[in-house]
Structures are given as C-alpha cells and as structure tokens.
Amino acid sequence: MYYDPRAREIHGGKAHPFDAAPPHIDNGSARPSPERYYDPAWAKAEWERVFAKTWLLAGPVSDVCEPGDFLRFDIGVESFIVVRGDDGEVHAHYNVCPHRGSRLVPGNTGALVRFTCPFHSWQFDFEGRNIAVTDPETFQPRVLCHDHNLTSVRCEVAAGLVFISMSDDVPPLAEWLAPILDKLETYDMASMHVVQHRRSEWGANWKGGVDAFYESYHLHAIHPQTMGMLDDRTHIDLYPGGFSRQYVPFGQPNSHHPDQAGINPGIEAMLRDAGVDPAEVADGAKGSRAAIAVAKRVRAARMGLDYDKFSDSQLTDSTIFGVFPNAQIGCHPEAVFLHRFLPNGDDSGRFTCETVILYKHVDMPGYGAPGWMGLGADVDLTGGTRPDVVHTALGEPPGMGEVLDQDSELLPIVQAGARSRGFRGPLWSEQEARLRHFHTELDRWLAR
Numbered sequence: 001m002y003y004d005p006r007a008r009e010i011h012g013g014k015a016h017p018f019d020a021a022p023p024h025i026d027n028g029s030a031r032p033s034p035e036r037y038y039d040p041a042w043a044k045a046e047w048e049r050v051f052a053k054t055w056l057l058a059g060p061v062s063d064v065c066e067p068g069d070f071l072r073f074d075i076g077v078e079s080f081i082v083v084r085g086d087d088g089e090v091h092a093h094y095n096v097c098p099h100r101g102s103r104l105v106p107g108n109t110g111a112l113v114r115f116t117c118p119f120h121s122w123q124f125d126f127e128g129r130n131i132a133v134t135d136p137e138t139f140q141p142r143v144l145c146h147d148h149n150l151t152s153v154r155c156e157v158a159a160g161l162v163f164i165s166m167s168d169d170v171p172p173l174a175e176w177l178a179p180i181l182d183k184l185e186t187y188d189m190a191s192m193h194v195v196q197h198r199r200s201e202w203g204a205n206w207k208g209g210v211d212a213f214y215e216s217y218h219l220h221a222i223h224p225q226t227m228g229m230l231d232d233r234t235h236i237d238l239y240p241g242g243f244s245r246q247y248v249p250f251g252q253p254n255s256h257h258p259d260q261a262g263i264n265p266g267i268e269a270m271l272r273d274a275g276v277d278p279a280e281v282a283d284g285a286k287g288s289r290a291a292i293a294v295a296k297r298v299r300a301a302r303m304g305l306d307y308d309k310f311s312d313s314q315l316t317d318s319t320i321f322g323v324f325p326n327a328q329i330g331c332h333p334e335a336v337f338l339h340r341f342l343p344n345g346d347d348s349g350r351f352t353c354e355t356v357i358l359y360k361h362v363d364m365p366g367y368g369a370p371g372w373m374g375l376g377a378d379v380d381l382t383g384g385t386r387p388d389v390v391h392t393a394l395g396e397p398p399g400m401g402e403v404l405d406q407d408s409e410l411l412p413i414v415q416a417g418a419r420s421r422g423f424r425g426p427l428w429s430e431q432e433a434r435l436r437h438f439h440t441e442l443d444r445w446l447a448r
C-alpha cells in the first residue's frame with residue numbers, strides 16, 4: 001500500500017513475499033486533541049490502561065543466554081528483572097524484594113547464582129522463589145506465612161526478543177506480534193548480540209519520540225546532512241494492532257535534494273561500503289540501490305549466507321517496524337536497532353530513549369559493520385564483550401550519532417509548542433500515516 005503517492009518501488013518491480021502489502025487500513029482524518037502530549041491525567045491513563053496491559057519489549061534474548069544471565073528493564077516507576085532460569089526458561093519478576101520493597105538488582109545486565117537483596121540479604125532463585133530469609137527465627141510464623149516470593153510477570157520470547165507484561169490478561173506473545181512476527185524472524189535476532197546500548201533522557205513526552213522516529217518527513221529540515229543519501233519517498237504498511245512497517249531507501253537522494261541524477265558523496269560512500277565501484281553504476285543515482293542489492297547478494301553467496309530470504313529493499317533500505325505501544329525496530333541483514341520510548345513516571349514532558357544495536361557477527365574476511373552505523377573501531381563486533389549501558393542526562397547530547405542528537409535537540413521545542421493554547425492538535429500527512437495509525441490504536445486502548 002503506497003500511502004505516500006511519491007513512494008519509490010520497493011523491490012525493483014520483482015515480487016518478494018516479504019514485501020507483500022497488507023490490506024488497507026483507513027484511520028480517518030480527525031485532528032486529535034493535543035492534551036495527549038502534556039496532560040498528567042493522560043499520562044496516568046496511559047500507564048494504567050496501556051503500559052500495564054500490553055506486552056512490552058524488555059530486551060534481546062542474547063542478554064539472557066545461560067542460566068543466571070539477567071537483564072534489568074526499567075519503565076516509568078517500575079523495574080523488572082528478566083533472567084534465564086535453571087529450567088532453561090526466561091522468567092521475569094518485579095525488581096522488588098518482598099521484605100521491604102528494596103530493588104534487588106542494581107546492574108543493567110550480568111550473571112548471578114541467585115538474587116540477594118542488598119538490604120537484609122534475603123535470597124531468591126531465578127524462578128522467584130524465596131530460598132533464604134535472614135534470621136527466620138525472629139519472625140512470627142504468622143508473618144512469614146504471607147507470600148514472600150518475588151512477584152512475577154508474564155514473560156515470553158519471540159524473534160530473538162524478550163517481552164514482558166504486567167497483565168495476565170494478554171494473549172500469547174506470538175498472537176500479539178502476529179502481524180509482523182514472521183517478518184521480524186527473517187533477521188534471526190537470536191544470533192545477534194549487543195554492540196552498543198545507550199540510554200538518554202529527552203525533554204519531551206514519550207509520544208513525541210515515537211512521532212519523530214515514525215516518519216521521514218522531517219529529514220530535509222532537521223537532518224540536512226542526510227539529503228544526498230536518505231530518501232523521504234518511503235513505502236509504508238499498516239497492520240492491525242497499531243503495528244506498522246516503513247522502508248526508508250538508503251543510497252538515494254531525498255526528494256528535496258537538488259541533484260536527483262548524480263552519484264553524490266553520500267551515495268558514493270554507501271556504494272563503496274557495499275563494495276561497489278561508483279564508476280560502474282550505469283544509471284547514476286537511479287541505479288545505486290539496485291547495485292547495492294546485487295553486491296550484497298554476491299557477497300552473501302560467497303560467504304554461504306542465505307540472502308534469498310531478503311527482498312532487495314531489505315538489503316538496501318532501512319526496514320523499520322513500529323511495535324505498539326512504544327518500540328521501533330530498524331532492521332538490516334547485518335544489524336538491528338531496537339529503539340524504545342519509555343515514559344517518565346512523574347513527568348509527562350520527559351521520556352527515556354533507549355537504543356540497543358544488535359549485530360550479526362560473521363567471522364569471514366570482507367564482512368563487517370556498514371560504515372553508516374557509525375560504530376567505533378574499538379567496538380568488539382564478535383560478541384565477546386557485552387558493552388555497558390551509556391547513560392546521558394537531560395540536556396546532554398545522547399551520543400547516538402549526529403541524526404539522533406539533532407532529534408533530541410528538536411523534541412523539547414516541539415514539546416513546548418504542543419502544550420500551548422494556540423496548538424489545536426496535529427495535522428498528519430500521508431508521510432505520517434504511521435503516526436495516525438499509532439495514535440488511533442492508543443486511543444482505542446484508552447477508551448477500553
């Protein structure tokens with residue numbers, strides 16, 4: 001479904017099952033009220049009726065491979081521990097000791113033999129069962145007969161990603177993700193590992209983050225450095241449940257770029273990255289995307305990698321999935337970007353932006369991370385070292401590359417205007433069809 005009438009062909013005219021468009025969804029043309037971006041009552045309703053009820057992306061399964069491996073997932077006022085149990089299953093619990101409420105695990109990721117509360121040393125196994133109360137003889141039996149295990153939450157794994165839910169009343173994860181699950185599975189994320197993990201505080205409502213990441217309409221204004229090689233003529237697909245897909249063509253000029261025909265330095269860098277000599281691309285900018293796809297297929301065949309499962313668009317474009325309510329997954333055969341927009345517990349004008357880069361290591365000469373990913377030479381691409389989370393405070397550039405730093409500067413400006421009496425609610429173009437789709441689904445949950 002081409003929502004943007006200017007969208008490019010996504011597969012050079014060759015049909016590939018991955019690119020098959022879902023049936024059209026009409027989300028109407030209403031102008032939503034702007035309170036959603038600043039009203040604390042909205043934020044409270046979202047927390048109770050959406051975040052506490054849906055599946056939430058907690059992290060990559062590669063962080064919890066072996067029994068005792070854990071990752072901590074914080075959202076709003078809550079913190080969860082996701083852990084691989086001795087039973088081989090992945091479990092999740094509130095990161096809260098039942099004794100006095102202390103947080104159990106302070107670290108972001110790691111490996112443990114058991115959970116030990118830092119306050120009074122109560123101990124718990126990975127399934128959340130209490131295995132030791134310190135000085136139990138000093139408790140009246142009628143006190144300790146209250147449940148003193150950890151409080152567990154739903155936890156399931158799909159497409160190499162761990163999700164948790166605070167609600168027992170959610171469908172199985174595979175059913176929840178059904179509209180996009182087979183597409184996510186194409187990338188084999190379970191075999192990828194974290195090469196970068198950044199967490200930053202942004203001065204805007206979490207939906208301001210979703211909105212900015214869900215469209216390419218603002219590229220020409222906010223990210224002028226991408227004009228030569230990131231096209232805003234994107235293909236968008238909408239799926240039931242608020243899910244969406246967008247193909248953002250790489251190696252093509254933006255529609256606002258004055259030179260649509262020539263191979264500009266940005267395209268040249270992307271061609272060289274894929275091992276293509278720009279002088280050998282016959283039709284200039286028009287042929288660059290196809291040339292990159294061919295080069296990647298040739299390289300994959302040489303290395304015995306199955307690239308037939310990928311369409312040409314998957315090889316060249318950023319293939320982005322919106323996962324309701326608060327995640328976006330940017331997919332490439334070489335790497336996957338997990339973005340999460342985490343509401344602040346108390347302040348509807350702030351959110352935490354969390355970005356994890358998962359990389360597929362192939363131990364062969366000629367295979368490496370694409371240059372545009374901006375990974376430093378010091379990054380261990382083999383998966384041998386799990387990098388620490390880098391946390392940046394409000395007002396600091398998040399250090400996730402120039403483009404995201406520009407977004408983090410812009411969003412507080414949008415947030416300030418969105419709460420003005422003079423703003424009467426957003427007017428979305430078809431380039432912003434994913435925003436309308438997301439907000440429509442959000443409104444549906446809030447009306448329940």
Ligand SMILES: [Fe+2]
Nearest residue numbers: 212222403407
């Ligand atoms: Fe942006």
